[in-house]
Amino acid sequence: MNITDSIKYIGVNDHEIDLFEGQYIVPNGMAYNSYVIIDEKVAVMDTIDADFFDEWLEKLQKNIGNRKPDYLVVQHMEPDHSANIANFIKEYPETKIVASAMAFTIMKNFFGTDFPENKIVVGEGAKLNLGKHELTFMTAPMVHWPEVIVTYDSCDKVLFSADGFGKFGALDVEDEDGWACEARRYYFGIVGKFGVQVQALLKKAANLDIQIICPLHGPVLSENLKYYLNLYNTWSSYGVEAEGVMIAYTSVYGNTKKAAEMLAQKLVDKGCPKVALNDLARGDMAEVVEDAFKYGKVVLATTTYNTEIFPFMRVFIDTLVEHNFQNRTIGLIENGSWAPTAAKIMKAKLEKCKNISFTNTTVSIKSSVTQQNEEQLDLLADELK
Numbered sequence: 001m002n003i004t005d006s007i008k009y010i011g012v013n014d015h016e017i018d019l020f021e022g023q024y025i026v027p028n029g030m031a032y033n034s035y036v037i038i039d040e041k042v043a044v045m046d047t048i049d050a051d052f053f054d055e056w057l058e059k060l061q062k063n064i065g066n067r068k069p070d071y072l073v074v075q076h077m078e079p080d081h082s083a084n085i086a087n088f089i090k091e092y093p094e095t096k097i098v099a100s101a102m103a104f105t106i107m108k109n110f111f112g113t114d115f116p117e118n119k120i121v122v123g124e125g126a127k128l129n130l131g132k133h134e135l136t137f138m139t140a141p142m143v144h145w146p147e148v149i150v151t152y153d154s155c156d157k158v159l160f161s162a163d164g165f166g167k168f169g170a171l172d173v174e175d176e177d178g179w180a181c182e183a184r185r186y187y188f189g190i191v192g193k194f195g196v197q198v199q200a201l202l203k204k205a206a207n208l209d210i211q212i213i214c215p216l217h218g219p220v221l222s223e224n225l226k227y228y229l230n231l232y233n234t235w236s237s238y239g240v241e242a243e244g245v246m247i248a249y250t251s252v253y254g255n256t257k258k259a260a261e262m263l264a265q266k267l268v269d270k271g272c273p274k275v276a277l278n279d280l281a282r283g284d285m286a287e288v289v290e291d292a293f294k295y296g297k298v299v300l301a302t303t304t305y306n307t308e309i310f311p312f313m314r315v316f317i318d319t320l321v322e323h324n325f326q327n328r329t330i331g332l333i334e335n336g337s338w339a340p341t342a343a344k345i346m347k348a349k350l351e352k353c354k355n356i357s358f359t360n361t362t363v364s365i366k367s368s369v370t371q372q373n374e375e376q377l378d379l380l381a382d383e384l385k
């Protein structure tokens, strides 16, 4: 696949993976992208996952023939991109490895060597001339690890964005939901905590004339780049992407679920533009995390359990807090047969987040939903619709 006349795609699709990064389901598989820039010098942009060396090498060699790559640019040391550095150097011992100082430290941790014979350290603003193409490196710490660099090619106006602008899903599967759905789940799962750092990268990118974005996962982006940049700006500033209410619940015997469903129906009846209802025990937690960041209003419904809250809700709230959840309005529904304390516990956990406001109404259920609870749900819906 040609990205431009002189930039070729040499990435691979993974349909065998069970969990990406050991935790995310990827029903459409995963793509590990890699690119080669063919000029007076040849530069390979990142390697790919450990399982795909032969396929990747074949694609590279199809594109460069007998030429030997002059440079391997390592933008990110997470193994889904770096696992084949040693194999690559075995094949091409003369190739220089271009990476940040921290990337070489991590390289030594993974491979037992930082390849001193091949090593070129680059920092912010460093340039690499390939002929017509001149690469400029920019540091992008914590997008998604501390050693990350991204690369701008001023010749074809391409930003190689490392994990930034990535997406779950292999490239040979059509994603019927469009780019944003799986890109959002990927973003909030993987770099959501580091909004400040993503904002810093977007500021650097704003000074560049970018026509194409080449990420390390997901499709190459070449049209309507404003759409993607705007979404990244909203996500990384923890802004509200869509009007509506996200309800997440856990339910042991169906009573808390019934309250969550009643609230959802009331919101719809009152004209709420969108209600997303999620069962934390049965759905994909990463999908619910994504929804919590998408909408401005969130309702959490759970039971008191072992003097704490139900485990799936505890994990969910901990995940939100860990990912820098902020700028949201939250409503709470608790259930407890003899001493409901779930609302108090959820509130205490969420108070660690910035700029969170709670609704005036908290719904407190004792075992089953009563007429009084229905009235409370009605009040809650009025506050959130």
Ligand code: FEO
Residues within 6 Å of the ligand: 076, 078, 080, 081, 144, 145, 163, 216, 217
């Ligand atoms: Fe795609 Fe952070 O590795």
